[in-house]
Amino acid sequence: MIAATSLSIQTPKHQEAGVPVNVQQLKQRYQAAGQGHLLAFYDDLNEEEQKKLLDQLETLNVERVNRIHQKATTCPSPMLNNQAALLAPLPEECFDSILEASKDKIQEWQTIGLNQISQNKVAVILLAGGQGTRLGSSAPKGCYDINLPSSKSLFQIQAERILKLQQLAQQQPGAVENVTIPWYVMTSGPTRPATVAYFQENNYFGLSSSNIVFFEQGTLPCMTFDGKIMMESKSKIAVAPDGNGGVYAALRGTGVLSNMAERKIEYLNAYCVDNCLVRVADPVFVGYCVQKNADCGAKVVRKNAPDEPVGVVCLRNSAFSVVEYSEIDEDVAHAINPKNGQLSFGAGNIVNHFYTLDFLNKVESFEGDLEYHIARKKIKSLDIQTGDVITPKQVNGMKLEMFVFDVFPFTERMAVFEVERREEFSPLKNAPGTGQDCPETSRRDILQQHVRFIEAAGGKIIIGEDDEQSEGAPTLEISPLVSYSGEGLAEIVAGKTIKTPLQVSSLDELKSAVF
Structure with missing residues (x-):
């Protein structure tokens, strides 16, 4: 069994074996890859810094990095x-x-x-x-x-x-x-x-x-x-x-x-x-x-509107893909499935x-x-000509990344x-007070869901005078240890009433709160 914290990326080979890196061979390899500048200041470094740099260079597959950049650009x-001509809705x-x-x-x-x-x-x-x-x-x-x-x-x-x-x-x-x-x-x-x-x-x-x-x-x-x-x-x-x-x-x-x-x-x-x-x-x-x-x-959710800026799961060139909103023609985004009246491209x-x-x-x-x-960014970096670290005011480089849904095709x-x-689905992405996908909306959405849990189980909720509601949500929190998705509550709350604010950590607490 792997211990909770034992997994890690492999240690560089020269560290494992205690064998020093052949610096000249490494320089030749990086020169051949067009990345020789990474060793431009090697001789200026102290022994610890040299080892740190060599560890990175030896473990980096520089040829793969070059291929990735070539493909991406x-x-x-x-x-x-x-895209628009090659998009198709999901097969039924x-x-x-x-x-x-x-x-x-x-x-x-x-x-x-x-x-x-x-x-x-x-x-x-x-x-x-x-x-x-x-x-x-x-x-x-x-x-x-x-x-x-x-x-x-x-x-x-x-x-x-x-x-x-x-x-x-x-x-x-x-x-x-x-x-x-x-x-x-x-x-x-x-x-x-x-x-x-x-x-x-x-x-x-x-x-x-x-x-x-x-x-x-x-x-x-x-x-x-x-x-x-x-x-x-x-x-x-x-x-x-x-x-x-x-x-x-x-x-x-x-x-x-x-x-x-x-x-x-x-x-x-x-x-x-x-x-x-x-x-x-x-x-x-x-x-x-x-x-x-x-x-x-x-898993997907139904788009709120044709122009909601979310990626859509659909077919692109006959393969499953996630297509960004910006890649979809307006006419395509508004297309309706005649069988159900929903957006043809509505799987958010x-x-x-x-x-x-x-x-x-x-x-x-x-x-x-x-x-x-490619994500174009302002990247704080070393000026190879001067040796100074520059904080750019304009975009000066790129970060390369993959998306988890890139395997769909x-x-x-x-x-x-x-x-x-x-x-x-209630993502937490924005700063407090922004009003969308922020801490306040996350809190509201959980509390409102727990109100629905009680009501679906046949219970009634009274909002107490001392309930300081947030975003219009009664203060009712039910621990996941009590119910995963609303199950197990009906036998306690059906036909009964509870009063907010209420925090429920156990079934016994819920039993004592109903009347």
Whole structure:
């Protein structure tokens, strides 16, 4: 079993063997690759700085970096040409909506999913490399407190959903003795130490540390527009995370895929940390994809309007893709499906995916064909001519990244599952007070959902005079340890009334609050 903090990228070979780097050979290699400037100041460095630089250069596959830059700048994917003419709506056979499905069908999917979880075949991949910079926090975004009455962070909310789901699956007939949902947490270099420390300080939120595996996403060098690798200082290459699409290489390179195989995992649910409503390892979604025999799946929400600026899951050049709003013609964006009156291109992407482990293992075979996206940035970097570090006032370079959905065109059996936005998607992206996708809307959406849980279970809510409502939401918080998605409440609240403000941490607390 891999310990919670033991996974890491391999140590450079010369460090493992204690063999010094052949500096001359390394210089020749980088000169041949057109990147010899990275060693321009080598002789000016002290011994420690020289070792630091050589470690980076030896582990960097500079030829691969050159190929990535070449492809990203001169060989755009044919899927990006004539987008509007080559777009097509999702095929009916691969698409279903929880908004249209019967209760019996939803129950069927849920039972399939719970059965898979009860056999320890399901794990979760959390994309948690982001910092809370836009939120005014230097901590990892998952540590952020959205000001719930409980003060729970995003990490804690999600951990408790896993705990509750394990309990629900344990009740399934034929469940294994100890149902576990392993949690693979992808951090970035800057967020790794703080994320691990946060989990340790909070005793892993009640989960077993042996079932939480931290791993780091990769990085790519920042580059000038003419293909030169940029330097942060005389002894350090300027690098940036390779995007959430770097998860596939990271899963392989850090040993996570092998760990999954050892655990006999078959199905994975991957999602972003910033969605406060995410149903982690959602058994309905898992069951739907398993029933469809899908190797890859995506949750989507219905677009609010044709011009809502979100990516859309659809077909592009007959392959499944996520197409950005800016790539879609206005006429296409407004097209209506005559069968249901909905937008033909209305499947809004929320970065919540299903995979089989077999599919994740196949990514390596087509990784060279994946797209790399260019983000043009102002990058603080070393002036090779003067040796000075320059803080630019204009865009001076690029960061290359992949998106997690770039694998969609390579799936053989795709499943797309539409869920209700207000129940499953409320991203935290913007600073407090902005009014959209911010801490206040995240808090509101959770509290409003918990009101719906009580009302759907047959209970009535009275708003107390001392309830300081936020964004019009009564202050009612129900711990995920009490209910994962509203189940188990009816026997307590049906025909009864509760008064807000109320924070419910256990079923006993709920029982004592009803009247």
